[in-house]
Amino acid sequence: MGKEFVKEITAMDEDFAQWYxxxxxxxxxxxxxxxxxxxxxxxxxxxxxxxxxDELDRRIKETGHENVYMPLFIPESLLQKEKDHIExxxxxxxxxxxxxxxxxxxxxCVRPTSEVLFGEHYKNIIHSYRDLPxxxxxxxxxxxxxxxxxPFLRTLEFLWQEGHTCHATDEEALEETVxxxxxxxxxxxxxxxxxxxKGQKTEKEKFAGAKFTYTIESLMHDGKALQSGTSHHLGDxxxxxxxxxxxxxxxxxxxxxxxxxxxxxxxxGAMIMVHGDDRGxxxxxxxxxxxxxxxxxxxxxxxxxxxxxxxKEKLSKMARVGIDASDxxxxxxxxxxxxxxxxxxxxxxxxxxxxGQVILARRDTGEKITVAASELEQKLPGIxxxxxxxxxxxxxxxxxxxTYQAIEFNELKEIFAAKTGFVKAMWCGDRSCEDRIKEETxxxxxxxxxxxxxIAKTCVCCGKDAQQLVxxxxxx
Amino acid sequence: MGKEFVKEITAMDEDFAQWYxxxxxxxxxxxxxxxxxxxxxxxxxxxxxxxxxDELDRRIKETGHENVYMPLFIPESLLQKEKDHIExxxxxxxxxxxxxxxxxxxxxCVRPTSEVLFGEHYKNIIHSYRDLPxxxxxxxxxxxxxxxxxPFLRTLEFLWQEGHTCHATDEEALEETVxxxxxxxxxxxxxxxxxxxKGQKTEKEKFAGAKFTYTIESLMHDGKALQSGTSHHLGDxxxxxxxxxxxxxxxxxxxxxxxxxxxxxxxxGAMIMVHGDDRGxxxxxxxxxxxxxxxxxxxxxxxxxxxxxxxKEKLSKMARVGIDASDxxxxxxxxxxxxxxxxxxxxxxxxxxxxGQVILARRDTGEKITVAASELEQKLPGIxxxxxxxxxxxxxxxxxxxTYQAIEFNELKEIFAAKTGFVKAMWCGDRSCEDRIKEETxxxxxxxxxxxxxIAKTCVCCGKDAQQLVxxxxxx
Numbered sequence: 025m026g027k028e029f030v031k032e033i034t035a036m037d038e039d040f041a042q043w044y045x046x047x048x049x050x051x052x053x054x055x056x057x058x059x060x061x062x063x064x065x066x067x068x069x070x071x072x073x074x075x076x077x078d079e080l081d082r083r084i085k086e087t088g089h090e091n092v093y094m095p096l097f098i099p100e101s102l103l104q105k106e107k108d109h110i111e112x113x114x115x116x117x118x119x120x121x122x123x124x125x126x127x128x129x130x131x132x133c134v135r136p137t138s139e140v141l142f143g144e145h146y147k148n149i150i151h152s153y154r155d156l157p158x159x160x161x162x163x164x165x166x167x168x169x170x171x172x173x174x175p176f177l178r179t180l181e182f183l184w185q186e187g188h189t190c191h192a193t194d195e196e197a198l199e200e201t202v203x204x205x206x207x208x209x210x211x212x213x214x215x216x217x218x219x220x221x222k223g224q225k226t227e228k229e230k231f232a233g234a235k236f237t238y239t240i241e242s243l244m245h246d247g248k249a250l251q252s253g254t255s256h257h258l259g260d261x262x263x264x265x266x267x268x269x270x271x272x273x274x275x276x277x278x279x280x281x282x283x284x285x286x287x288x289x290x291x292x293g294a295m296i297m298v299h300g301d302d303r304g305x306x307x308x309x310x311x312x313x314x315x316x317x318x319x320x321x322x323x324x325x326x327x328x329x330x331x332x333x334x335x336k337e338k339l340s341k342m343a344r345v346g347i348d349a350s351d352x353x354x355x356x357x358x359x360x361x362x363x364x365x366x367x368x369x370x371x372x373x374x375x376x377x378x379x380g381q382v383i384l385a386r387r388d389t390g391e392k393i394t395v396a397a398s399e400l401e402q403k404l405p406g407i408x409x410x411x412x413x414x415x416x417x418x419x420x421x422x423x424x425x426x427t428y429q430a431i432e433f434n435e436l437k438e439i440f441a442a443k444t445g446f447v448k449a450m451w452c453g454d455r456s457c458e459d460r461i462k463e464e465t466x467x468x469x470x471x472x473x474x475x476x477x478x479i480a481k482t483c484v485c486c487g488k489d490a491q492q493l494v495x496x497x498x499x500x
Numbered sequence: 501m502g503k504e505f506v507k508e509i510t511a512m513d514e515d516f517a518q519w520y521x522x523x524x525x526x527x528x529x530x531x532x533x534x535x536x537x538x539x540x541x542x543x544x545x546x547x548x549x550x551x552x553x554d555e556l557d558r559r560i561k562e563t564g565h566e567n568v569y570m571p572l573f574i575p576e577s578l579l580q581k582e583k584d585h586i587e588x589x590x591x592x593x594x595x596x597x598x599x600x601x602x603x604x605x606x607x608x609c610v611r612p613t614s615e616v617l618f619g620e621h622y623k624n625i626i627h628s629y630r631d632l633p634x635x636x637x638x639x640x641x642x643x644x645x646x647x648x649x650x651p652f653l654r655t656l657e658f659l660w661q662e663g664h665t666c667h668a669t670d671e672e673a674l675e676e677t678v679x680x681x682x683x684x685x686x687x688x689x690x691x692x693x694x695x696x697x698k699g700q701k702t703e704k705e706k707f708a709g710a711k712f713t714y715t716i717e718s719l720m721h722d723g724k725a726l727q728s729g730t731s732h733h734l735g736d737x738x739x740x741x742x743x744x745x746x747x748x749x750x751x752x753x754x755x756x757x758x759x760x761x762x763x764x765x766x767x768x769g770a771m772i773m774v775h776g777d778d779r780g781x782x783x784x785x786x787x788x789x790x791x792x793x794x795x796x797x798x799x800x801x802x803x804x805x806x807x808x809x810x811x812k813e814k815l816s817k818m819a820r821v822g823i824d825a826s827d828x829x830x831x832x833x834x835x836x837x838x839x840x841x842x843x844x845x846x847x848x849x850x851x852x853x854x855x856g857q858v859i860l861a862r863r864d865t866g867e868k869i870t871v872a873a874s875e876l877e878q879k880l881p882g883i884x885x886x887x888x889x890x891x892x893x894x895x896x897x898x899x900x901x902x903t904y905q906a907i908e909f910n911e912l913k914e915i916f917a918a919k920t921g922f923v924k925a926m927w928c929g930d931r932s933c934e935d936r937i938k939e940e941t942x943x944x945x946x947x948x949x950x951x952x953x954x955i956a957k958t959c960v961c962c963g964k965d966a967q968q969l970v971x972x973x974x975x976x
Binding site for chain 1 (some may be wrong): 531533534535538539540541542543547551554566567568569570571572573574575578590591592593594595596597598599600601605608610617620621624625636640641643644656658659701851
């Protein structure tokens with residue numbers, strides 16, 4: 025039976041997109057509804073999001089930010105206040121035109137992001153340097169009218185947090201932009217075991233209305249990149265559009281310097297595509313809703329279930345432990361929790377009890393470890409830690425294997441014709457080269473990495489003087 | 501200066517509605533925006549909501565429920581599937597008609613509640629008795645197109661949780677309906693110190709599409725009632741509309757029995773109107789974002805600030821403690837934290853340090869207590885507990901003072917002409933009497949209480965045989 029269950033998902037190498045769609049469904053992360061492009065996040069998927077959210081929310085609060093809640097709707101005239109912003113977002117917002125039976129005098133858009141709402145509010149509450157900095161964050165749903173959608177990766181509606189801050193100086197805003205990018209990178213690397221490249225977006229790829237955008241970029245199993253979190257220095261563009269001014273210590277009127285930064289349910293898509301395999305999900309222990317699933321063997325035999333429940337209680341002090349005492353066959357249970365990516369399966373049956381041992385099966389490596397029951401509490405945290413660490417190292421090695429470099433344009437084209445992955449190549453800084461690279465290879469500039477190297481003196485595209493090294497990739 | 505600060509809010513007895521509006525603004529709970537009828541929940545208001553949410557979420561999980569997330573939008577055809585439901589909600593939903601530049605083929609409403617989305621999902625995932633019960637909950641924003649709005653009490657958009665469950669039998673669904681009403685009552689009474697009456701809504705007042713609705717009703721300072729949480733037994737109405745069926749243990753196809761229940765940001769309005777006074781908010785300790793605010797006196801003097809920060813660190817192990825070391829005058833700080841309803845103010849200055857003592861000022865009674873610094877950690881939890889308890893008792897006494905009873909219609913009319921509060925009166929069960937009472941007194945039926953008494957044999961309105969005792973009141 026087990027084999028058949030496994031077969032229900034497409035092999036990664038056969039069709040990665042189909043594998044992804046199969047996994048999110050079979051692992052009970054999402055379901056579809058009659059609402060086009062939206063997803064139902066099922067209990068297992070939502071528990072995963074809650075873990076990520078809790079970790080991130082704690083860090084957002086520890087860095088001095090406060091949570092607020094802004095309206096869902098934005099009047100059209102308010103959205104239009106910042107020119108670049110409306111240009112970037114107008115094509116992809118949902119419009120409310122009727123309330124009850126009545127037609128509205130002014131259309132309301134469903135927020136695609138909340139810069140303009142924060143802008144209006146900040147104008148009301150900021151007057152003096154004493155009111156600064158303002159460090160606000162919001163957990164919310166947002167809507168972007170996407171044509172083609174995929175669960176987590178690109179959906180009409182998604183969940184996220186959006187930070188919005190105001191500062192007295194450019195330096196402080198810059199420091200904030202970097203700080204929050206680092207928080208995102210830390211969550212990705214330490215909680216989700218996803219290695220990231222930190223860097224700056226090009227002018228073309230930056231956020232609509234920002235001075236510049238910092239990003240973390242990760243590489244999926246199939247070699248495509250995924251933008252995993254962005255942090256924007258907004259400069260004083262929104263401040264000028266909304267008139268957010270303060271009197272500084274010398275009594276002079278100044279515009280505030282702003283930032284905004286967002287992290288979304290999209291990261292669950294990244295986690296799936298970085299760690300998953302042909303048997304389904306693989307969830308890093310720190311993010312896993314269930315870290316250890318106990319599967320009793322021959323559970324109808326005297327004492328087995330009692331023993332298993334005692335184990336559950338004991339281990340629950342140090343880990344998130346589940347038990348499956350349903351009447352399904354153990355083989356079915358093994359497959360189910362493998363599909364769901366539970367980091368460790370704990371098997372215990374009459375023979376194990378007799379021998380004073382349990383069997384631990386690692387989801388990441390398939391390895392089975394026999395542990396003396398008396399040593400279990402002592403050893404469990406280390407094993408979970410090792411899984412977490414191994415997943416990160418494996419993902420990092422995979423990324424390094426799939427990171428190439430190109431000096432000449434032909435090289436770049438050849439690499440993208442034959443392979444997927446990051447390609448490091450020098451760039452002159454001209455939009456036209458960026459456009460041409462995209463046209464001829466399908467790859468976009470992912471970021472200008474912070475720890476820049478120089479691998480050549482000339483632009484990979486035009487051959488003129490190079491300004492920066494850029495990571496290029498085909499991306500989600 | 502302090503006096504002036506206090507004067508900024510209207511006295512309760514002068515104009516209760518204006519007092520309310522002043523308090524929510526001056527206590528920094530909310531701000532307004534250009535989005536009609538919506539509110540910005542500011543950090544202090546949101547921290548309060550987070551405390552309530554955390555307490556409720558824990559209880560929802562402890563009672564075996566799982567969190568999920570459903571789409572924001574509902575296609576018009578889906579909303580129309582259950583007839584009573586659409587009739588109840590159609591007049592008050594917001595309609596999305598355009599996505600980006602394109603006009604939609606079918607309008608989408610912004611969810612006013614999610615029964616139909618859960619209905620569609622449950623049809624997909626429930627097949628056998630083994631799939632039951634399904635105990636789901638969602639934390640979300642919902643929109644109802646209200647004409648007149650007031651922060652927390654009635655807003656275009658509000659935050660809530662909505663539970664949606666499916667059961668094999670009517671008894672199980674009934675048990676669930678009661679269980680969750682009790683969870684709401686417990687949160688109101690133990691966390692928010694708001695005493696509630698539990699009971700059943702009349703047919704007229706029940707939820708659109710429900711078999712019946714249970715409610716908890718509380719009484720505000722001004723004697724008006726507020727519906728504080730509802731739990732609906734949906735019967736099999738939605739199950740039939742959506743075809744949610746399961747094969748029972750005998751192999752027979754059955755419709756599921758459903759419940760839904762909701763608790764919203766409205767409860768913050770209740771908390772304000774039950775406990776607040778002419779100096780502003782009064783927050784019960786268990787809900788308070790800050791339970792103890794330390795205000796250093798003569799803080800420029802050597803050692804005062806260090807001492808105050810040490811106190812903060814020590815007390816933070818047992819309470820949520822803040823410190824205001826800004827350069828504002830102590831009187832200003834006193835007023836600010838009184839306005840914000842912080843349960844305890846801790847004053848400490850050079851003289852107190854010399855004497856080895858601190859001053860605690862209770863927000864609820866104004867009482868000042870001198871406590872030896874060495875006994876502070878031991879005494880603090882008891883004092884907070886006492887404030888929590890006193891607030892509940894005070895609110896309960898207030899409600900009892902404002903609970904009347906009427907046997908004859910004239911009595912009922914006289915009471916509502918002269919007073920506000922709950923009036924207990926018998927009812928025949930006819931909608932026409934309920935309508936007439938509303939017409940002639942402005943009061944609505946709040947609930948048929950669970951612990952029913954019989955105070956007369958005839959209906960207060962028509963004089964025919966009485967069926968039930970009803971709590972009547974003018975309500976928010």
